[in-house]
Amino acid sequence: MRRWTLVVWLVGCGGPEWSDARVMAPHLEALDPNGDGRVDAEEYARTRWNGPPFATADIDGDGTLGATELARLVRVQSAGHFDGGGHAPVKLAEGMGSKRPTAVQHRVEAVAWKHTALQAAGEPGLTRSQEDALLAVVSEDSPALVEAEAAVEAAWSGLQR
Amino acid sequence: MVGAVLSTACRAEATRPPEGIVVVCLDTLRADRTGVGGHPGGLTPNLDRLAAEGVYYDNAHAQANETVLSHASMFTGRYASELGPFSHQGIPEGTPTLAGRLHAAGWETGAVVAGGHMARAFGMHAGFQHYDDTLDWGSLADTGPPGLRWVDGLDPDRPFFLFVHGYDTHDRYLKPTPFGYSRADADHPGLGRDLGRVAGAVSQVADGVWVGNTDQLERWATVRPRFERGRGAAELPGARALTDADVAHLSGLYDGSVAWADAALGLFVGELEQRDLLDKVWLVVLSDHGHELGSEGSFHHRFALTDETLQVPLVVRPPGGLETGRVETGLVDLLDVFPTLLSVGGAPSDASVRGQALWAGGVPRKPRRSTTFAEGRLRLLSARDTAGSRLTAEGLSADHPDLVSLLAETPVGGPSYRLTGSPDAADDLQHAIVGWRTTLAEGAP
Numbered sequence: 001m002r003r004w005t006l007v008v009w010l011v012g013c014g015g016p017e018w019s020d021a022r023v024m025a026p027h028l029e030a031l032d033p034n035g036d037g038r039v040d041a042e043e044y045a046r047t048r049w050n051g052p053p054f055a056t057a058d059i060d061g062d063g064t065l066g067a068t069e070l071a072r073l074v075r076v077q078s079a080g081h082f083d084g085g086g087h088a089p090v091k092l093a094e095g096m097g098s099k100r101p102t103a104v105q106h107r108v109e110a111v112a113w114k115h116t117a118l119q120a121a122g123e124p125g126l127t128r129s130q131e132d133a134l135l136a137v138v139s140e141d142s143p144a145l146v147e148a149e150a151a152v153e154a155a156w157s158g159l160q161r
Numbered sequence: 162m163v164g165a166v167l168s169t170a171c172r173a174e175a176t177r178p179p180e181g182i183v184v185v186c187l188d189t190l191r192a193d194r195t196g197v198g199g200h201p202g203g204l205t206p207n208l209d210r211l212a213a214e215g216v217y218y219d220n221a222h223a224q225a226n227e228t229v230l231s232h233a234s235m236f237t238g239r240y241a242s243e244l245g246p247f248s249h250q251g252i253p254e255g256t257p258t259l260a261g262r263l264h265a266a267g268w269e270t271g272a273v274v275a276g277g278h279m280a281r282a283f284g285m286h287a288g289f290q291h292y293d294d295t296l297d298w299g300s301l302a303d304t305g306p307p308g309l310r311w312v313d314g315l316d317p318d319r320p321f322f323l324f325v326h327g328y329d330t331h332d333r334y335l336k337p338t339p340f341g342y343s344r345a346d347a348d349h350p351g352l353g354r355d356l357g358r359v360a361g362a363v364s365q366v367a368d369g370v371w372v373g374n375t376d377q378l379e380r381w382a383t384v385r386p387r388f389e390r391g392r393g394a395a396e397l398p399g400a401r402a403l404t405d406a407d408v409a410h411l412s413g414l415y416d417g418s419v420a421w422a423d424a425a426l427g428l429f430v431g432e433l434e435q436r437d438l439l440d441k442v443w444l445v446v447l448s449d450h451g452h453e454l455g456s457e458g459s460f461h462h463r464f465a466l467t468d469e470t471l472q473v474p475l476v477v478r479p480p481g482g483l484e485t486g487r488v489e490t491g492l493v494d495l496l497d498v499f500p501t502l503l504s505v506g507g508a509p510s511d512a513s514v515r516g517q518a519l520w521a522g523g524v525p526r527k528p529r530r531s532t533t534f535a536e537g538r539l540r541l542l543s544a545r546d547t548a549g550s551r552l553t554a555e556g557l558s559a560d561h562p563d564l565v566s567l568l569a570e571t572p573v574g575g576p577s578y579r580l581t582g583s584p585d586a587a588d589d590l591q592h593a594i595v596g597w598r599t600t601l602a603e604g605a606p
Contacts, residue, residue: 018207018434023427026206027420030343047341074302074424102246106561109540113556113567113577120575160570 020071028067038064100138107145108137114152123155179320179480181312181442182263182502185429186326187301187422188228188275189462190448192221192472194330194419197488202344204419207427208476211446213486215478216525221493222533222545223450226470227463228331229278230538231449231495232285236260238499238514242536242559243601251283257513259499261288263322266508269315272324273308275299279326289324301327301422305429309436320506325429329422330415330452332364332460340421345413353407357414368394369458371401394458408455415454440481443505445498448473466535466543466553467581477501479523491528492547493519532593542568544593550582552590565602569595 016022031039031047040063041054051057051073059069100108111134115125126134126148133144192198196209197217224234229250230241236258237244245253252258260270271291277298279285286292291311296303308325315321341347345357352371356362365372370393372378377397394400403411426446433439451470453459462470475493496516503510504518519526535543536559543553556577557564571577573587580587 016431016434018427018431018439020428020431023207023431024424026203027340027424030203030420031340046347047343048347049341051341070424071428074421074428075306102560106558106563109557109561110563110567113571116556116577117571117575120577121572159572 021067024067024070024074028065028070031070038066039070040064101140104137104140104142104145107140107149108134111145111148111152114156115148118152118155118159121159123159125155126151179441179443179505180317181321181323181438182268182445182506183433183438183442184322184324184445184447184498184502185301185305185426186232186324187330187426187446187448187474188326188328189331189450189452190419190422190474191451191454191469192219192448192474193469194416195474197476198474202416204344204416205423207423207430208446208474210427211430211444211478212476212488214482215444215476216483216487216489216519218475218477218493218519218528219488219490220547221447221473221475221495222468222471222535223448223473223495224533224535226450226466226535226537226541227278228449229283229285230536232279233283235449235495235498236285236287238496238516240496240515240534240536240601246560250278252285252287254284254287256284256287258288259502260322260324262503262508262510263506264288264290266506267319268506268508269319269321271308271311271321272326273304273311274324274326275301275304275328277328277331298328298331300329300425301325301429302329302425303327305425305432309429309432312436312438322502322506327422327425329425330418330448332361332452340417340424342414342417343420344416345410349406349410351407352401352403353410356407357411363411363460366403366455366460367458367464369403370395370397371403372397373399403455411460412454415452442480443502444476444478445502446474446476446478447495447498449495463537463539466537466541467551468545468549471533471535471543471545477519477525479505479520487525489519489525489528492530492533492545493517493528494530494533497528497530532590532597534594534597542594542598544590544597546582546586546590546593548583548586550580550586550590552587552594553579553581554594555579559598565595565598568598 028039032043044054044065057065057069057073059072118125130148130151134148137145194200195205196203197212198219223231225231225241233244233252234241237252237256244256264270270289272289273293275298276294276296280294281292293307304325304327308323312321312323356371365375365378367378372394381394381397395402450462451472452462453465453469456469457465494516497519500510500514500516500518501520505520517529531547533545540556540558541553542559543551545551554568554577557567573580573591
């Protein structure tokens with residue numbers, strides 16, 4: 001009876017399907033080139049793991065790391081593993097548009113969009129100097145913007161026809 | 162046989178009201194890096210195990226290519242551009258959210274996120290009673306445990322919704338990751354090595370070169386499709402070209418971060434199991450967007466709308482898991498997560514929610530979507546069909562007043578429209594984009 005209880009526990013739902021050892025075992029393989037099922041000090045050094053010294057990670061002091069020791073490393077080391085400086089701040093997606101009022105930005109986009117389509121159709125669009133001037137536009141009354149709009153508008157109407 | 166019978170007996174009834182919903186977001190994880198998604202490198206054994214106990218959506222796509230927009234869309238069931246001016250980042254105050262709806266239906270709602278663009282400043286906390294954003298660019302290994310401690314303190318008679326999130330595979334993976342150079346050559350020389358040692362440095366790679374000045378790069382990326390004429394990022398001052406070996410090295414570091422994220426995921430699931438929750442909760446694992454990893458010369462995700470930046474892993478595991486996992490190849494959106502979780506949680510939905518419920522009555526439904534759409538803040542809009550063809554409009558803001566007419570009047574074929582896949586799909590995809598934006602402009606559901 002006791003044996004059946006054990007079998008039920010093993011094959012049923014009572015076992016720790018997601019034990020530390022089972023979770024980490026496949027990842028250990030990648031850190032274990034010699035395939036002996038443990039990560040030794042040399043293997044640990046080879047990966048240049050961004051973690052604590054090997055002796056600290058080797059909790060049981062047997063000279064190797066097993067899956068449960070790796071699990072502990074993930075838990076204790078994670079906090080702050082991204083910090084330490086040296087990273088570029090993530091810029092929010094502003095781009096050149098943020099430097100313009102929205103209405104101006106939309107006019108610039110429309111000119112640029114049409115210019116690109118005209119070029120693709122073999123029509124003359126903006127000149128390179130007009131492109132450069134358009135990129136610098138920040139105000140609604142900019143002569144460069146008005147000129148660029150005029151330059152593409154007639155050709156755009158022709159493209160539509 | 163005995164095991165199968167017992168296993169069946171132990172699985173919870175997916176149709177009964179769940180005790181909880183747990184969503185794990187592994188930020189910036191590409192679908193093609195998962196084993197179930199086809200990667201041969203054994204990077205995600207734990208995610209693959211979950212997939213084998215649920216449904217893996219093999220054709221799942223984000224609606225935006227950056228964290229703040231994608232989460233805003235997922236949390237609200239709307240496209241990000243519907244939430245106000247597209248320049249606004251996040252969820253405006255007062256916007257109905259998934260967490261808010263679940264809470265209104267009697268659920269406890271909590272989230273522990275890894276900071277960055279998931280911070281309260283972006284409105285992501287809307288609807289959550291508990292929202293912990295104190296970490297700054299943390300790992301799932303950091304956010305999972307406090308998330309579960311929050312669950313520990315709840316009234317066990319009330320269902321809960323927990324959202325946890327980690328930046329393990331974001332471009333900060335390079336520094337290197339805690340798994341170090343397990344998938345990359347630590348002695349690789351040159352620029353790739355240098356970039357791999359500075360977290361975030363790869364985000365300054367575009368057009369195959371590293372550009373030190375981020376302002377220059379942003380400006381170039383914004384105007385690139387319109388004013389090419391041979392002026393690539395390589396012409397920017399101080400640009401340094403990456404070699405193929407550099408790209409491979411950086412991709413190897415990314416793969417190491419994927420393995421690290423998977424380890425954190427497995428340990429988190431183990432914690433659920435220890436709490437006797439794994440058979441009682443719906444568990445969803447997903448990512449908010451992908452990563453270019455050198456495709457088209459970039460190591461970011463904001464510069465393009467492509468399968469690399471938009472196709473994400475999505476696993477839905479019902480309480481107790483399925484006897485046999487399924488791989489669903491139909492096209493699904495992250496927008497579908499919203500109505501799916503409302504459905505499994507027994508909370509009401511309405512026509513304002515754009516997605517489709519992927520499960521009903523505890524049973525997976527066949528996706529009916531024929532096209533997926535996405536938005537990018539760098540003036541990008543795209544439509545992709547079930548066969549994998551994609552048309553991207555490059556150069557118009559999503560809130561441009563003449564957007565629909567410009568999209569409709571411009572012939573496909575020039576650099577304004579970029580087509581990948583079958584040329585035969587171009588017209589249909591253009592019609593799809595125009596129809597999509599027309600629908601949104603009219604405010605129709």
